[in-house]
Amino acid sequence: MAKQQSREQGITLRGSAEMVAEFFSYGINSILYQRGIYPAETFTHVQKYGLTMLVTADSELKNYLNNVVGQLKEWLSECSVQRLVVVISSKETSEVLERWQFDIECDKAAKEENTPREKSQKAIQDEIKSVIRQITATVTFLPLLETTCAFDLLIYTDRDLAVPEQWEESGPQFIANSEEVRLRSFTTTIHKVSTMVAYKKEAFP
Amino acid sequence: MERGGGGTSGWGGSKEEMEGNTMVISVLRSFERFMAESADEPSGLDTTQDPLQMRYQQMMRLEEEAEQIHSGTRLLQAEREKMQMELSHKKARIELEKQANTNARNYERETDRNQELLKQIKQCQEREAEAENKLKEQIVANKSCQRSMESLNKKLQEKENQLAEANEKSSVLKAKLSELQWNLMNQEMQIKGLESQKQELLEQLEAQRKQWQEASQQIQALQAKQAQMAKKDQKIQDLEQKLSLQEQDAAIVRNMKADLAQFPKMEWELQHLREENAYLREMKENNGLLREEVEGLQRKLERYEKVQEERVALELENEKLQGKLNTWETLGQSTGLSIKSPSDVSSHFVALQHRELVLKEQNSAIVSSARQLENARKQLQEELLKVQSQLLEEKKMREQHETMARCLQKRVQLLIKARDGMRGILDSYDNELNPSELAPQLNFRLREAEDLVQKTEAHAAEMEVQLSRALEEAGNQKKKADMLEVELQVLKGQESSTDLSIFIAREGVNALRLKVEDLETERSRLEEEKRSLELKLEQVTLQGGDYDPSKTKVLHLSVNPASLAKQQRLEEQAHLREECERLREMVRVLERGGSLPETSEGAASLQSPQEIADLKKQLESAELKNQRLKEVFRTKIQEFRKACYSLTGYQIDMTCENQYRLTSVYAEHREDCLIFKDSRSCGRKMQLLETEFSQTVRDLIDLHLHHQDSIPVFLSAVTLELFSRQTMT
Numbered sequence: 001m002a003k004q005q006s007r008e009q010g011i012t013l014r015g016s017a018e019m020v021a022e023f024f025s026y027g028i029n030s031i032l033y034q035r036g037i038y039p040a041e042t043f044t045h046v047q048k049y050g051l052t053m054l055v056t057a058d059s060e061l062k063n064y065l066n067n068v069v070g071q072l073k074e075w076l077s078e079c080s081v082q083r084l085v086v087v088i089s090s091k092e093t094s095e096v097l098e099r100w101q102f103d104i105e106c107d108k109a110a111k112e113e114n115t116p117r118e119k120s121q122k123a124i125q126d127e128i129k130s131v132i133r134q135i136t137a138t139v140t141f142l143p144l145l146e147t148t149c150a151f152d153l154l155i156y157t158d159r160d161l162a163v164p165e166q167w168e169e170s171g172p173q174f175i176a177n178s179e180e181v182r183l184r185s186f187t188t189t190i191h192k193v194s195t196m197v198a199y200k201k202e203a204f205p
Numbered sequence: 206m207e208r209g210g211g212g213t214s215g216w217g218g219s220k221e222e223m224e225g226n227t228m229v230i231s232v233l234r235s236f237e238r239f240m241a242e243s244a245d246e247p248s249g250l251d252t253t254q255d256p257l258q259m260r261y262q263q264m265m266r267l268e269e270e271a272e273q274i275h276s277g278t279r280l281l282q283a284e285r286e287k288m289q290m291e292l293s294h295k296k297a298r299i300e301l302e303k304q305a306n307t308n309a310r311n312y313e314r315e316t317d318r319n320q321e322l323l324k325q326i327k328q329c330q331e332r333e334a335e336a337e338n339k340l341k342e343q344i345v346a347n348k349s350c351q352r353s354m355e356s357l358n359k360k361l362q363e364k365e366n367q368l369a370e371a372n373e374k375s376s377v378l379k380a381k382l383s384e385l386q387w388n389l390m391n392q393e394m395q396i397k398g399l400e401s402q403k404q405e406l407l408e409q410l411e412a413q414r415k416q417w418q419e420a421s422q423q424i425q426a427l428q429a430k431q432a433q434m435a436k437k438d439q440k441i442q443d444l445e446q447k448l449s450l451q452e453q454d455a456a457i458v459r460n461m462k463a464d465l466a467q468f469p470k471m472e473w474e475l476q477h478l479r480e481e482n483a484y485l486r487e488m489k490e491n492n493g494l495l496r497e498e499v500e501g502l503q504r505k506l507e508r509y510e511k512v513q514e515e516r517v518a519l520e521l522e523n524e525k526l527q528g529k530l531n532t533w534e535t536l537g538q539s540t541g542l543s544i545k546s547p548s549d550v551s552s553h554f555v556a557l558q559h560r561e562l563v564l565k566e567q568n569s570a571i572v573s574s575a576r577q578l579e580n581a582r583k584q585l586q587e588e589l590l591k592v593q594s595q596l597l598e599e600k601k602m603r604e605q606h607e608t609m610a611r612c613l614q615k616r617v618q619l620l621i622k623a624r625d626g627m628r629g630i631l632d633s634y635d636n637e638l639n640p641s642e643l644a645p646q647l648n649f650r651l652r653e654a655e656d657l658v659q660k661t662e663a664h665a666a667e668m669e670v671q672l673s674r675a676l677e678e679a680g681n682q683k684k685k686a687d688m689l690e691v692e693l694q695v696l697k698g699q700e701s702s703t704d705l706s707i708f709i710a711r712e713g714v715n716a717l718r719l720k721v722e723d724l725e726t727e728r729s730r731l732e733e734e735k736r737s738l739e740l741k742l743e744q745v746t747l748q749g750g751d752y753d754p755s756k757t758k759v760l761h762l763s764v765n766p767a768s769l770a771k772q773q774r775l776e777e778q779a780h781l782r783e784e785c786e787r788l789r790e791m792v793r794v795l796e797r798g799g800s801l802p803e804t805s806e807g808a809a810s811l812q813s814p815q816e817i818a819d820l821k822k823q824l825e826s827a828e829l830k831n832q833r834l835k836e837v838f839r840t841k842i843q844e845f846r847k848a849c850y851s852l853t854g855y856q857i858d859m860t861c862e863n864q865y866r867l868t869s870v871y872a873e874h875r876e877d878c879l880i881f882k883d884s885r886s887c888g889r890k891m892q893l894l895e896t897e898f899s900q901t902v903r904d905l906i907d908l909h910l911h912h913q914d915s916i917p918v919f920l921s922a923v924t925l926e927l928f929s930r931q932t933m934t
Contacts, residue, residue: 061766068762082757091770150770154761163760170761 010116011124016190017076019121023128023186023193024084024102025069028153029055030132031086031100034139037151049129068153071164075157076191079106083156087173090147096175097145098199100135105192117189127186131195134183141181143202177201227281231274235266568710575711582696589693592686599679606672613665620661627654854924864894867920871927872898879923881916891916902926 011019026048033043033054038061043054056062075081086100110117154170163169178198185194533550631647850856854870863883872878877898881891893899893910902923909919 064762064764064766085759087767089767091774094767094771150767152761152765152767154759156757156759159756159758161758161760163758166763167760168763170759172759 011119011121011188011190012116013079013110013190014077015116016110016188017073019124019128019188020076020104020191020193021069021073023131024072025065026053026055027102027132027135027195028065028069028086029053030135031088032056032061032151034136035088035098035142035145035149037088037149049125049132051129051132053132067166068155071167072155075155075161076104076106079108079111080158080161081106081155082158083154085154085156085173087152087154088145088149089152089173091150092147096173096200097149098142098197099173099175099178101196101198103194103196105194107190107192110190119189124186124188127184131184131186131193135195138181138183138197142197142199175200227274227278231270231277235270239266572710572714576714578696578699582693585689585693585696589686589689592682592689596679596682596686599675599682603672603675603679606668606675610668610672613668617661617665620658624654624658853920855920865891869924869927871924871931873927873930879920 029043030053032038033040033056038056038058042056042058042061044057046053046055056065072081072084081104083104084102086098086102087096088098088100089096152170152173154173175198177200179201180196180198183195183197185192187193628651631651635647846856850870856868856870858866858868860866860880865881865883867879867881868875868877878896879899880894880896882894883890884892893906893916899906905919905922905926909915909922913919
């Protein structure tokens with residue numbers, strides 16, 4: 001009860017990391033559904049942030065996402081993450097077609113202080129809700145993915161971070177000729193997450 | 206009297222009432238009677254009789270009636286008296302009867318009492334008899350009592366005798382008792398004596414006890430004393446030891462005394478030594494101080510030595526400096542400057558520097574003026590160039606104008622010639638033709654031609670004017686150019702004059718300018734580069750962000766969906782390629798026309814068309830065979846069934862799985878059938894199911910199936926039954 005109350009009144013580093021990680025989990029699921037990376041019938045409906053979210057039921061994918069998000073949460077609470085990128089690439093040519101970039105600004109001062117920040121969970125969730133809504137709305141202007149695609153998650157971390165097992169360094173996987181659209185951002189006062197989507201410019205004949 | 210009167214009046218009242226009543230009744234009766242009479246008598250009387258008479262008669266009748274009523278009342282009175290009499294009589298009788306009853310009762314009571322008394326008498330008599338009997342008995346008892354009395358007396362005597370004996374004995378015993386009492390007394394006396402003795406003894410005992418206590422106390426005291434004694438012994442021993450020790454000490458003391466005798470001497474020596482010691486300590490301190498001083502002095506010495514060396518060096522330097530100074534002085538003297546001291550030199554320097562600064566300023570001013578002049582020169586040169594170019598243009602224009610003028614003059618000449626020609630022609634025409642007819646036309650033409658000529662002339666004049674103007678302009682331009690050239694020359698002269706003074710500076714300036722120009726170009730280049738880089742950077746930040754590999758690294762799970770997909774794709778590709786290769790090989794082999802080697806993969810799956818055709822044929826033949834067999838079987842089955850039907854008399858059909866319907870040859874109706882079910886799970890093999898027909902042959906079922914448990918017997922019985930039924934009908 002006391003914990004709950006403290007949670008409602010303010011937000012701690014741990015709580016913030018948890019919330020941001022949760023947002024990523026739902027956000028990535030939402031992108032995968034909206035962009036048709038996985039078939040729609042493998043998703044189930046879940047109520048979250050006052051919205052009906054779609055979450056994958058594919059056990060392999062679930063496992064992968066849990067793995068990544070779990071690690072991300074750890075790094076978030078260490079304030080060593082700078083960015084998360086969802087790279088959508090063609091299965092056939094491995095060409096990067098879309099890049100969902102979530103810039104994370106960590107307030108490293110929060111690591112030392114013990115007092116929770118003054119921001120209610122409700123307010124943060126409202127912000128997250130609007131970001132998710134925007135992600136859903138981007139389908140209207142993003143070009144149709146004509147080939148079958150796969151996705152990858154890149155995490156930009158501090159250089160001095162030890163690379164855990166199963167992880168490896170990767171290239172940034174830029175899109176050669178891209179257009180960018182900035183989406184809304186939200187902040188937990190400890191982590192600020194600004195969203196952006198870059199997609200391959202349509203080559204007009 | 207009054208009462209009586211009242212009573213009579215009351216009575217009288219009632220009588221009158223009675224009379225009233227009777228009167229009324231009598232009136233009623235008379236009326237009735239009258240009515241009856243009137244009824245009896247015909248109504249003719251009424252009409253005939255006089256009313257007065259009638260009234261009289263009535264009155265008469267009423268009087269008679271009154272008399273009758275009177276007599277009636279008297280009768281009634283008499284009757285009432287009689288009634289009263291009877292009543293009193295009855296009362297008297299009742300009283301008498303009551304008395305008679307009481308008397309009767311008294312009588313009865315008396316008789317009862319009498320009887321009771323009689324009974325009592327009888328009882329008394331009986332008692333008497335009983336008492337007599339008792340008396341007799343008593344007498345008998347008395348006699349027996351007397352006898353017992355006698356015997357008792359005897360006994361009593363005996364007893365008395367015995368008593369006497371006992372008395373004697375008792376006397377003896379009393380004597381004895383007295384003796385014994387004596388004895389007792391004596392003994393008591395003795396006891397008392399003993400008790401006194403005892404008391405004495407007790408007293409003695411107490412005294413002894415007290416003594417014992419005292420003794421014990423004494424013992425305790427003694428024990429305490431013994432302990433004290435022991436302690437004291439120990440003390441004594443200790444003391445003895447001490448004493449011995451003291452003796453030893455005394456011996457020692459004695460020795461010590463001898464030593465003590467030496468003590469003052471030793472003390473004196475000690476004093477002496479202490480003083481010496483103090484002296485030595487002071488000496489030591491002094492020594493330390495001195496040593497420190499020595500060290501200090503040594504250091505000083507070293508410093509002095511160093512100083513000395515330095516001094517030597519300085520002296521050397523001094524000499525050098527003096528030499529220098531001398532040279533300076535000589536220099537001063539030689540140069541004529543009043544340099545006598547470094548301050549002078551420094552002031553000189555300052556002055557020089559000041560002058561240098563001034564010069565520099567001048568220089569810079571000159572440079573700036575030179576630059577200005579240069580700029581001016583450049584401007585002038587540019588202007589000159591412009592002017593020259595203008596001049597050239599003007600020249601060109603003039604030439605053009607001149608050529609144009611020449612052309613125009615030529616044209617004018619030509620036109621004049623033409624006009625002359627035309628005039629000649631016209632004249633000839635005029636001369637030839639009738640001038641009156643064609644004159645106006647020709648005149649008109651002539652005028653036109655003249656106009657044209659005039660216009661051309663005007664034009665030519667205009668052109669000429671223009672030409673002259675252009676020439677004038679050109680002249681002006683030339684003048685200007687000349688002036689400018691003069692100016693230029695003047696400037697050049699100036700330049701050359703300034704050149705000399707600032708030639709060196711100019712070179713530097715030029716070099717610097719070159720450098721500056723170089724730098725400027727480099728700067729612009731760098732700026733461009735920067736801009737391009739910024740653009741790139743912006744793009745990158747927009748797209749991938751400020752990805753700084755020195756600070757950031759990009760991580761991803763080695764097992765991610767994209768790589769998995771890629772791998773899968775690669776595998777699939779490889780697989781497909783392999784398959785393609787294999788198929789290609791197969792095609793090649795097939796193309797060669799040879800049959801597939803058995804070793805090659807997929808040979809089993811891909812057979813030659815020839816073989817396929819063979820197999821198809823085989824399949825067809827097999828199917829044909831199957832068809833024929835089916836037909837044969839069908840006919841055979843039909844035959845078999847027919848045989849069965851005719852032999853057993855039953856047609857057996859299989860309606861559904863494990864159910865057989867039996868229809869007899871002799872069945873009365875088509876629907877009459879028996880259904881058997883083959884249920885192997887149950888104990889029995891076949892079970893008869895109930896049908897309409899089976900209910901008609903219940904007795905046969907009971908007999909053959911339930912009792913004999915045989916289906917064939919039952920079936921034959923049914924056949925027989927049906928057969929008999931058919932034959933009967």
